[in-house]
Amino acid sequence: MDYPWDLESQFTGAIGPREFSSLSSKAMASLVASPDPLRNVDPSNPQSHLSRILVPRPPDTENNTMVRKYIVDTMKKLNWHVEEDTFNDTTPYGVKHFTNVIATKDPQAPRRVILAAHFDSKFFAAYPQNQFLGATDSAAPCAFMLDLAETLDPLLNERMARLENGEEDDEDVAETTLQLVFFDGEEAFKDWTATDSIYGARHLAHKWSTTYIAPHSKRRLLPASTTELGTIEHLILLDLLGAPHPQIRSSFVDTAWLHDAIASAERRLADSGAFAYEKDGIKADETFRPFFVPREGPQFNFGGIEDDHIPFLRLGVDVLHIIASPFPRVWHTLKDDASALDIATMRRWNLILRVFMAEYLHLRPAEIDYFIGALEQGRMQL
Numbered sequence: 532m533d534y535p536w537d538l539e540s541q542f543t544g545a546i547g548p549r550e551f552s553s554l555s556s557k558a559m560a561s562l563v564a565s566p567d568p569l570r571n572v573d574p575s576n577p578q579s580h581l582s583r584i585l586v587p588r589p590p591d592t593e594n595n596t597m598v599r600k601y602i603v604d605t606m607k608k609l610n611w612h613v614e615e616d617t618f619n620d621t622t623p624y625g626v627k628h629f630t631n632v633i634a635t636k637d638p639q640a641p642r643r644v645i646l647a648a649h650f651d652s653k654f655f656a657a658y659p660q661n662q663f664l665g666a667t668d669s670a671a672p673c674a675f676m677l678d679l680a681e682t683l684d685p686l687l688n689e690r691m692a693r694l695e696n697g698e699e700d701d702e703d704v705a706e707t708t709l710q711l712v713f714f715d716g717e718e719a720f721k722d723w724t725a726t727d728s729i730y731g732a733r734h735l736a737h738k739w740s741t742t743y744i745a746p747h748s749k750r751r752l753l754p755a756s757t758t759e760l761g762t763i764e765h766l767i768l769l770d771l772l773g774a775p776h777p778q779i780r781s782s783f784v785d786t787a788w789l790h791d792a793i794a795s796a797e798r799r800l801a802d803s804g805a806f807a808y809e810k811d812g813i814k815a816d817e818t819f820r821p822f823f824v825p826r827e828g829p830q831f832n833f834g835g836i837e838d839d840h841i842p843f844l845r846l847g848v849d850v851l852h853i854i855a856s857p858f859p860r861v862w863h864t865l866k867d868d869a870s871a872l873d874i875a876t877m878r879r880w881n882l883i884l885r886v887f888m889a890e891y892l893h894l895r896p897a898e899i900d901y902f903i904g905a906l907e908q909g910r911m912q913l
Contacts (some may be wrong), residue, residue, distance in 0.1 A: 546795070549764070550704060551890050555786040556803055557898035562682065562885040563805045564899060571678040572773075572877040576867040580674040581606070581877075585869060586663055589654035598650055598899065599630055602713055605677050606634035609684045611711075616738070623721045624654075631731040632713040634680070636687050639747045639888070640708035642762050642812040644891060646884075648672035648677065648769040649717030649731070653863060653880055664868045667859050669717075671773030671872055671880075676711050678881050679888060683709065684695075686894040690805050703892050706749065707764055714839045729782045729839050735843035736760070759801075760775045763788065763848050768840045769861065771882060775853035775873035779823045783844075785828060786851045793851075796825035796887040806879050824878070 554562075571580040584602075588595045599615070606613050616631040632650070635643065650673050652665035664670065687709065693699040694706070716730030739759035744750055753762070765786065771777075781790035800806060801819045838848040861867040889896060 538792050548659075549891075550701075551792050552893050553799070554886060554890055554896065554898055555898060556799075558889075558896040558901060559800060559803060559886055560899045561896040562889060563800070563882055565707060566678075568678070568684060568881040568885075569874065571681070572597070572881065573874070574872060576894075580677045581670060581872075584650065584670040585666055585674050587662055587664060587719075588650065588652045590629050590651050595651060595715070599713075599715070601633065602634075602650060602673070602677070606632075606680065606711070609680060611636055611684075612638040616735055617729075620716070620727075620733050622730075622732065623727055627730075629715040629730050629734070630710075631715050631735050633720070633735075634711045634713075635708060636684070636710070637691065637708040637749075639749045640706055640762075641702050641750045642655065642707040642764050643710040644764045644888075645709055645710045645712050645766045646676055646769070646888070647714060647766060647839060648676060649714040651715050651717060651731075652659075653718040654720050656677050659865060663863070663865060666861075666867050666869055666871050667771050667773045667855070668769050668862065668867055669772070671877055672769035673713060675769065675772070675877070675880050675884055676713070680709075682881075682885050683888060683892070683894060686889065686896060687892070690892070690894055701893060705900075709850040709888065709892060711827055717839050718811045722804070723837065729841060731811050732839035733842045734845055739763075740846050760843075760846055760848065763843075763847050765851060766840055766843050767851045768838060769851065770838055770852075770856055772853070772855060773877050774855065774861070775874040775876050776820060776858040776860075777822050778794070778852055778857070780856055781824075781826050782852045783850055785849045787910060789849075789851045791826065792804070792886045792890070793853075793883065794821065794825065796890065797821055797823055800882055800886060805882055806875070808875070808878070 550737045572583055573579045574585065584598050586598065588598045601611050603615065614633040616633060619626050648669045653663055655661040655663055664844045681704060690705055699705045714731035719728045719821055721727055742759045743759050744753065744759060781787045798821065836854060836856065838852065838854065838878060840852055844850050859871060861871040
């Protein structure tokens, strides 16, 4: 495969590995138990995050605006800082209007880790293709992100209070905030090219690379020449998720350790029994097949899949690309609807992201003695 960027730019990330603090089994149990990891991804519930996003939503359409407003309203209810990054760009169908959504827990924080996905769906000109829903691409990942924000928000509030009171053990690590980015215009309108694809990501990467950070006491140790891009520790990009049995490979040498960390979170959750559950008399398949493909030594895949991370990668941002490879069979077809999604798989994604990001951010969940899976089966597990 030809790589559309200078390979040397992959190795310019300056942050490097950070210390991870593994949660105890009882702390993991707290994240498994509440909130219900099925609630936000249940396609049969018309009020779930997934259902509210799962409509045709190409850029510059009423549905796209409706979904964007839902995302914005959800994050504002949590009192996060929300920016709508609006711009126009030329497409094969003329000038289109795009808006990225950027939700930040603490906009004054000196550093941030970004969890991102695109919220638009692919444009098709004619019926019935124009009814394309993009369930895996990327309605489900957006729902995972909203679930994560609702789950971690109270823990982030507690961490901020500890910092303000001088009670945080590792202030340097705890000064990293969580930011969610919902990209618009990821999909090509016709054929994927450098100018007909990733409209929102290209715009935002350029904007942040040319915007210097505003002075603030929390950023007093950062050089005055630091750009918004320079405050990013890692960009974690989700795409093509929600179908059963995904295979996620490590894409870049700089974040191979981060791939190992999220794979470890998945393994520990599996060992604890967190993925076993029963709903409506149907048991989930209890045969554990990991989503994350273990690396053998220094193995990684050179990140040949083009996606929203590319303009950030070119500018030196360390990227963890969480994308199913091979792609789901329903990719860019009308079959990429709710029927393509597996409820147990989506539940597992919510749990993995909760534990992984809580460990990344050094959060402190309460400790409990049981898992929601056991409760749903009418029994308790210690």
